[in-house]
Structure formats: C-alpha cells, structure tokens
Amino acid sequence: MGQPATPRSWLHYGIDAVLDWTAHTVRVEQRISYRNETGSPLDRIVLNVPTDQFDLRFVKIGSRRIRDYVLDQTRLDVPLKEALPPGDTVDLVLDFSLDVPPIKNGYRWGHLGYWGYSERQVNLGTWFPTVAVYTESQRWITPRFHAIGEYLVLEAADFTVDITVDGASDKLRLAGPGTVTKSGDNTWHLELTGAREVTLSLSEEFQTMSTSTTSGVEIQLYYFSDSTTGTLDAPRHALYTAADALALYEELYAAYPYERLVVVQGDFPDGMEFSGLVFVSDDWFRTWQGIPNDWLTLITAHEVAHQWWYALVGNDQGNVPYMDEALATYSEFLFLERYYPDYLAWWWEFRVAPYEPQGFVDVPVYSFDGPRPYINAVYLRGAQMMQALRDALGDEAFFEWLRAYAAAMGGKVAGPADLWGALPDDAYAAIADIRQRYLQQYNVLLPVSELP
Numbered sequence: 001m002g003q004p005a006t007p008r009s010w011l012h013y014g015i016d017a018v019l020d021w022t023a024h025t026v027r028v029e030q031r032i033s034y035r036n037e038t039g040s041p042l043d044r045i046v047l048n049v050p051t052d053q054f055d056l057r058f059v060k061i062g063s064r065r066i067r068d069y070v071l072d073q074t075r076l077d078v079p080l081k082e083a084l085p086p087g088d089t090v091d092l093v094l095d096f097s098l099d100v101p102p103i104k105n106g107y108r109w110g111h112l113g114y115w116g117y118s119e120r121q122v123n124l125g126t127w128f129p130t131v132a133v134y135t136e137s138q139r140w141i142t143p144r145f146h147a148i149g150e151y152l153v154l155e156a157a158d159f160t161v162d163i164t165v166d167g168a169s170d171k172l173r174l175a176g177p178g179t180v181t182k183s184g185d186n187t188w189h190l191e192l193t194g195a196r197e198v199t200l201s202l203s204e205e206f207q208t209m210s211t212s213t214t215s216g217v218e219i220q221l222y223y224f225s226d227s228t229t230g231t232l233d234a235p236r237h238a239l240y241t242a243a244d245a246l247a248l249y250e251e252l253y254a255a256y257p258y259e260r261l262v263v264v265q266g267d268f269p270d271g272m273e274f275s276g277l278v279f280v281s282d283d284w285f286r287t288w289q290g291i292p293n294d295w296l297t298l299i300t301a302h303e304v305a306h307q308w309w310y311a312l313v314g315n316d317q318g319n320v321p322y323m324d325e326a327l328a329t330y331s332e333f334l335f336l337e338r339y340y341p342d343y344l345a346w347w348w349e350f351r352v353a354p355y356e357p358q359g360f361v362d363v364p365v366y367s368f369d370g371p372r373p374y375i376n377a378v379y380l381r382g383a384q385m386m387q388a389l390r391d392a393l394g395d396e397a398f399f400e401w402l403r404a405y406a407a408a409m410g411g412k413v414a415g416p417a418d419l420w421g422a423l424p425d426d427a428y429a430a431i432a433d434i435r436q437r438y439l440q441q442y443n444v445l446l447p448v449s450e451l452p
C-alpha cells in the first residue's frame, strides 16, 4: 500500500485491514517499525495483544519468518536472532485475523462495546497488538486484562491505516481520527501521528455534523438519526459540548494534539476515550432532557478531557488509573464552571456526594472487582483531591502545575513522580496533608533508596 510521505517516528504502525461486514471478521497485515530507544540492547520485542479473538497466522522480521515466538494469552514475545543495539530499528510484520464479538449487555461487558458490533455499528477499538512499554526497572510491561476498567500502557506512535470493507452498502461511513481520505469504494486511508492507538467505528446509518474551534480544530460528530426526538437535538448538544470542552482544555492545559476530534455515538454504556476519537453512549443521547446538567454533557466533557490525560500525556491506566481518570472527572466540573456556573453545587451533589466516596485515590484497577467502588475511589475521591489541591494552591498555581505537567510529559508515559514533581518544591511540601489524606503512596517523590 506504499510508504507514508511523512517522516517516520521511532515507532510506526502500518495497518492493512479488510473487514467482512456481514461475517464481522477482519484480516490484518500489520507492519511495525520499532527503533530501540531504551539505551540497552534488546534480545526480543514484546507486544500486548488486546483481544483473545485473535488468530495469528505468522510473524516476520523483515522477510524472515519467525517460528519461535510465544503467544501467552495477551503477551506476544518475539525473540530476535541478534540483539537489537540502541538506536537500531527492527521491522516486524504480523499477519492475523480477528473475530469481532457482539456487544453484550450489562456493565461488566459494556466496556467491550468499543471492541464489538451491534446491529448497526462495528467498533474497532484496541484491535491490534502494540509494542509493550519498556523500562529499565520493569522491563517489558505486559498488563493483565481486567474487566472493570482500562489497564493498558501505551507509547505514543505514528499510525497509517488502510481499511477496505467488503459486503457493506455504499451508505457505509467510517468514523476515524487523524487525516482520513476515502480512496475507493468502502476503502479509506488514515494517518494519525503522536497517538496511543487508532480506533475506528463504522455504520451504514451514521449521520454527521461538524464545527470547528477558533484554534482551527475540526470537531466531527457521528450519530444516529433516532437520537433526535421531538424538538430535542441531542446530537447538536453533544457536538457543541465537545467543541466548548476542547476550547476550554486548550486554554487550561495545552494545545489539542491533533487536527480533528471525532465524537461517536456508541452502542454501549457510558463512553470511552481514544486518541482523536471518543465514544459517548447512545444511552446519554436518547435520555437527554434538553438541559445542560445531564449525563450527555458530563460524559462528553469527560471523554474530551482524556485527549490531554491519556492521549497527550500517557499513563499506566491499570496501576495508576487516577492519573487520567481523576483529572478527566475533575475536568467535568471545570467545564460546568466555565459554561454553566449555575450547576457547580449540582455537580458535587449529583456526581459525587450520593456515593460517599471512600478509600485512597492511587489504587490499581486490579484491586476492584466491581465498577462502583472503583469509580468512587479513583474518579470521585480523585475529583475531591483535585479540588482540595486547587483550594490549597490557589487557581494560578494549580493550573500552572497542570500546564507544566502537560508540557513536560506530552507524548510520553507519565508516572506519579512526573505529576507531583511538576509542582514547585515548596508547593509539593505545602500540600503534604492532602497527599496523606488521599494517597496511599503519599511520599511520591521520596527517592527509592529512602523507602522503608
């Protein structure tokens, strides 16, 4: 399918996919160009396979077929014949097919909706393997699947996707992030740089509407016409909520990292964030009451905030989920504060107080076996922690902190020391009591040698 015209980053994924619309299967050839930036020679490349509906046909390095790879559940270990020196690049090819699962009902399975199909929608979210993050201390990070929440740790990379859909009508539309060009009948070419993954949603029933921010970002909504009932125009509200949220977070945090933001009405609960594309549940479109203080507003503002806290600044979503979820949840409040200031007390009473959130904020998703206690501790206590920090630091220092953190860690994977270390030393010391109240590991910046 040719090489991209743009210069390649240290990590580039090229995807050629053919989706069978009626059988819900995808045939994929995936090319990975990986430059060793670890500073150490590598004797293997380890990948995370995000789904078990995955049938691997072969693995190649260059043109040489690899036979001694090991696929153990979600970990794919590809040994290298000769160690890869720092600075050198290895080219991998994976050939596999996928069975897209039906979207199941119920919260526990609902999260799989971004990887699944409904009667009218196919969602390809976290659908192909990604190279594991490598650190000197942890080596290859291969997180275990957990049904309660996200758990992946993803490098920022560049992506080129070519996808053809067989067996669909000419009404088919593809919602995808980045630069998307239709290159033939139900064939699209997509380029996205500085992203954690590439997620697509397809439907023959999609309608679209779009707007743009004064900073020049295009916001495009893909929705279903049955979500417009009577005089209530939920799609329009979702579109302008996303645009307003994006403009606010650009002002508060950092420039938006992509040229476009795609918002998709998803046939599964809640919502989900991906790079340059977010899902907002069909439930929130259909139940919208025409008022700003509603789930459609909150979840849209929340998912858009993840473009900064997940997509721009990455984190270990399984082990320190508060680093993206507490910030995204508190961003809902910031959105209301700017655009609907009459609803600030409502937000705390509706979103937080009824759940009487308990526990420490910095707890791994693996510690929870149900979504409610997880959300209470990580999202809601997390939002209370952000408010306490803002009260203690004052607005100027609080937002300066978040801007400094985004500037230092954009395009990288941040850990707690990066978040808290973005505070000036005296501010970090001054909020010791808040750290102790909300964090298990409250001495975040204590050097490892000084740990008890």
Ligand SMILES: [Zn+2]
Binding pocket: 302, 306, 324, 325, 328
């Ligand atoms: Zn979230």
